[in-house]
Amino acid sequence: MRSVFIFLGLFLLSFQQSKSQNTDYAREILNTICSENYQGRGYAAGGADKTADFIAKELRKIRLKKFGKSYFQPFTIKVNTFYGNNTVNINGKSLIPGIDYLISASSPSLKGTFNVEIIDAALINEPLKFKKFIRSDFSDKVILIDTFGLKRESFNDAYQLITERNILKAKAVIKITRRNLVYAPSQIQKKFPLIIIKKARLPKNPKTVTINIDSKYYSNFETKNIIAYIKGKTDTSIVISAHYDHLGTMGKNVYFPGANDNGSGVSALLVLAKHFSKQKKLKYNIVFMFFSGEELGLLGSYYYSQHPLFPLSNIKFLINLDMVGSGDKGIKVVNGSVFKEEFDELVKINTENNYMPAVKIRGKAANSDHYFFFENDVPSFFIYTTGTYKEYHNIFDTPENLPLSKFNELTYLLTDFINYLQNDKKPDIEESNISSF
Ligand SMILES: [Zn+2]
Structure with missing residues (x-):
């Protein structure tokens, strides 16, 4: 009786194996x-x-x-393409690549510590304050943009100009997202790095960011x-x-x-x-x-x-x-x-x-x-x-x-x-x- 079961077992096993081959x-x-x-x-x-x-x-x-x-x-x-160990620190805290943030594949090399300037709903919703803000010199700063709580459609064009074309001429741009991080490679190298950080992983009151990006274009x-x-x-x-x-x-x-x-x-x-x-x-x-x-x-x-x-x-x-x-x-x-x-x-x-x-x-x-x-x-x-x-x-x-x-x-x-x-x-x-x- 037992041998019949063993035989049946072996038969079923081999059948399953071929099924998952x-x-x-x-x-x-x-x-x-x-x-x-x-x-x-x-x-x-x-x-x-x-x-x-x-x-x-x-x-x-x-x-x-x-x-x-x-x-x-x-x-x-x-x-x-990127070489080296690319890193991003905010307020001295290092973020985890691929989990906390992505570096946009079009980013050029950049190394240094920079002050962070924040553009968020509170700022955008005050037109006078915002107008004054965008007239500042950002050439040695990093813009961090978080449009949560904003009626996106009204700000959409400006958002594109800041994040895609760096119209404020910052050292780099950081985009805050509440969605999943999705990476894509790039056929071009832009003039400024773009970093995408997950909202939940962003340290409170970001003041400084240390960026180390090592890129090479072919x-x-x-x-x-x-x-x-x-x-x-x-x-x-x-x-x-x-x-x-x-x-x-x-x-x-x-x-x-x-x-x-x-x-x-x-x-x-x-x-x-x-x-x-x-x-x-x-x-x-x-x-x-x-x-x-x-x-x-x-x-x-x-x-x-x-x-x-x-x-x-x-x-x-x-x-x-x-x-x-x-x-x-x-x-x-x-x-x-x-x-x-x-x-x-x-x-x-x-x-x-x-x-x-x-x-x-x-x-x-x-x-x-x-x-x-x-x-x-x-x-x-x-x-x-x-x-x-x-x-x-x-x-x-x-x-x-x-x-x-x-x-x-x-x-x-x-x-x-x-x-x-x-x-x-x-x-x-x-x-x-x-x-x-
Ligand atoms: Zn794909």
Whole structure:
């Protein structure tokens, strides 16, 4: 009797293991590319390059083909970056980077201790006082602006001029926020540092601020897309894409792990690449594209759309994945209403197999790497998961926090959908005379 139970137990265990196999592989990948060693997969600190090497190594293991001699497609970007241990102290109390404050990625270097001048609702609500205030000399001071309790609309233009253009010509500007901190990289370096501090973490009566920012601007920094494929019987291709870059560091002491954004998409692509590399006799090529420069403004996918390695018109369908690490509420499909036939099929597959809790439709949107393909007439979806996970562009988007709750199911749904695209009865795209493969 007992042996029957042991046998049953082993059977269930092995079944469960195979059920979570894709998630386990994704965890392995995330634990690597979101680790400190990969420095938030930013550009200048070398994290993106390390990630590119890691992805290429995985692609080599599963024997994906290259266009030409390398998986890499290099291109250049402009980017402002931080070196050193950037620090911010208020009244001598040091704040915690990433938790108490962020330094805007466009900030130049600055070192020193400065007096703080406060602009708040009390000051703005007294027009005479405010008028006098803004006529002072701020050239050796730091402006701290907190508009809590103010009718924002009336002050909006002035707020923009002070925080975005430093119209008061201060040494630096500090913005107080009551929202979550959200970091974004920058293609430009401005003339003044901008620091965003959480209200709850701001010491009382801020009088002095000590700032240490060490920036470097690159006008011609080389990064690369990674392109690999599995050969099919025709020149037509199905493309699966995801960006692998993330926000990098905010100085030596802080990096952004980017587990959901977009370690999850990279993991899904590698799972699919592994799966389809074992499949014989594909009708269409399956091309995997890992883009860089997404976080700076879709730069890698834009570059690819301008320098395609085979005609864009040979792409039958593109599926872009960006932030697919949750899913307890399902997925959303950008361009679903544009390519309704394919969307309906995706819903049908999902309903028949009970994979995701919901497949929701969206119209077109310029919010990820599918966009420049779509603008160049490539039929495409951008799929992302929805759920309770909310960490976004902060230091908490880590593999430990990321649930991957429906990751297996998503990879199954995508596999079935790619098989549908492989087998559909629609006439083929007219083959070009020049074979790129
Ligand atoms: Zn992002």
